[in-house]
Every structure is written in C-alpha cells, then in structure tokens.
Amino acid sequence: MDDIVKQALARWPNVPHCTGWLLLDARGQWRMRDEAAQAHGAPGDPIRHAALLGFINRNYASDEKGQWFFQNGPQRVYVELGYTPWVVRLHCNTDGTLVLTDQTGSAFEPAAVFIDDTGGVLFSDASEPPRVAVLHDHDLELFSTHATLTDEGASGTFHWRADKALTLQPICRDEVAAKFGFVASPADAEKQGRI
Known part of the structure; x- marks a missing residue:
C-alpha cells in the first residue's frame, strides 16, 4: 500500500x-x-x-x-x-517457458488448475489463503496447446514446466467464490x- x-x-x-x-x-x-x-x-x-x-x-x-x-x-x-479477484494472462517466453501474470503485472505461480462447468480455466497459487485467478479468454488456445484433456474435457493435465504437471480439476462456477x-x-x- x-x-x-x-x-x-x-x-x-x-x-x-x-x-x-x-x-x-x-x-x-x-x-x-x-x-x-x-x-x-x-x-x-x-x-x-x-x-x-x-x-x-x-x-x-x-x-x-x-x-x-x-x-x-x-x-x-x-x-x-x-x-475472481485475480485475472491472469498466459505467455510463452522465447525459450518456451510458460509465464502467468496477474492484472497488476505481478508473476502468478500456479499450484493448482481448475476447469469450470462453462469452460473457464482457473489457477490457484500456494499462498495462504490461496489466490484464485481466471485465465483471460484470449489465452485459452495457448493453454490448450499445453494441456492434455480427457474426452469429457473437464479433467486432464496442464504441462506447466518440464518437471511440473498440474492435474486439471473440475469445479462448478457457482462454487468458486465459496471455495476460495x-x-x-x-x-x-x-x-x-x-x-
């Protein structure tokens, strides 16, 4: 402040x-x-x-x-x-590394990733309590190139780093505020x- x-x-x-x-x-x-x-x-x-x-x-x-x-x-x-209280953009650096940045311009390090029942993608971090951020809809295509989805599309894996994959978890949009x-x-x- x-x-x-x-x-x-x-x-x-x-x-x-x-x-x-x-x-x-x-x-x-x-x-x-x-x-x-x-x-x-x-x-x-x-x-x-x-x-x-x-x-x-x-x-x-x-x-x-x-x-x-x-x-x-x-x-x-x-x-x-x-x-959500935070909105993130997903970028790919020149070396191929993915980066998430919130609306304030700060880095956002994901600990979990969710797909809501409307197709929205959300990330939460490891802070206590965890911050939750919706992925800007313009970045859904980049997200999908780094995700492996199951046939129903509500679960799978997001390949965040070469050594770190995050399991995609389903969540209902109406439950996000209460959960976080x-x-x-x-x-x-x-x-x-x-x-």
Whole structure:
C-alpha cells in the first residue's frame, strides 16, 4: 500500500466506504461504474489512465470477510468482481517457458488448475489463503496447446514446466467464490447487511 494512503488512513480513519462503483471484469480490466451503469447492471467504462491503474493495482487488497477493495486514500472502495479477484494472462517466453501474470503485472505461480462447468480455466497459487485467478479468454488456445484433456474435457493435465504437471480439476462456477473465500459483490453484501 502506498505511504500516502497509509497517511490518509491515519489522518481520517472513519471515512465511509463505497460499493458498486468499481468493477474488475473477467478480462482484468478495471471499470468505473456510474449510477446509470449500476442501475442497469452494466459493467461500466474501462479505466485507461495509466497512473490511476497503477494506483489501484498497488492499493488492491481484501478484508477479513473476503471482500476485495481499492484503498483510495482514506476511503475503501469495494470492488465488484466479474468472476475472481485475480485475472491472469498466459505467455510463452522465447525459450518456451510458460509465464502467468496477474492484472497488476505481478508473476502468478500456479499450484493448482481448475476447469469450470462453462469452460473457464482457473489457477490457484500456494499462498495462504490461496489466490484464485481466471485465465483471460484470449489465452485459452495457448493453454490448450499445453494441456492434455480427457474426452469429457473437464479433467486432464496442464504441462506447466518440464518437471511440473498440474492435474486439471473440475469445479462448478457457482462454487468458486465459496471455495476460495471471496465475495463477488460487496454491493449485494451491503444491501443484505453483511458489510
């Protein structure tokens, strides 16, 4: 977290939080949701300002309830999640090594891989609790060239490294948030009195 954010929190500790205004979509784009977007259930406008994106990425965290937020100075801006709290891109280096990078630009080292019932691919890491990230849909083809799937397509092996293969595990999309302990919609939780 940025020092300027820590200083603002110390100076103004009781600023009300906000919900519904910021979305992380399933492609890793941060989106600003004005009142009209919220009223219509629209994703909102992509944020393109590089400095603002960097500020959001550096100050992105979760609370004890599994709600993800962006700490904007003294104000906590809870994030609506298009799917998971993290979105990863899969790249192949010039030496053929695969690399996963999350939406903040940080490396993501997978410990497990899942295929959901809609065909989405998810990775979790070895942190405690584990982070879970959906694979950007543009990278599904690269993923498939490094995976061996069974006939039903819900299990198999992902060949991450020459010495490390990960078993593909099936998961229901509706169970991902509960399994990994995150809240996809803090705005809904607030309406239900859980924030």
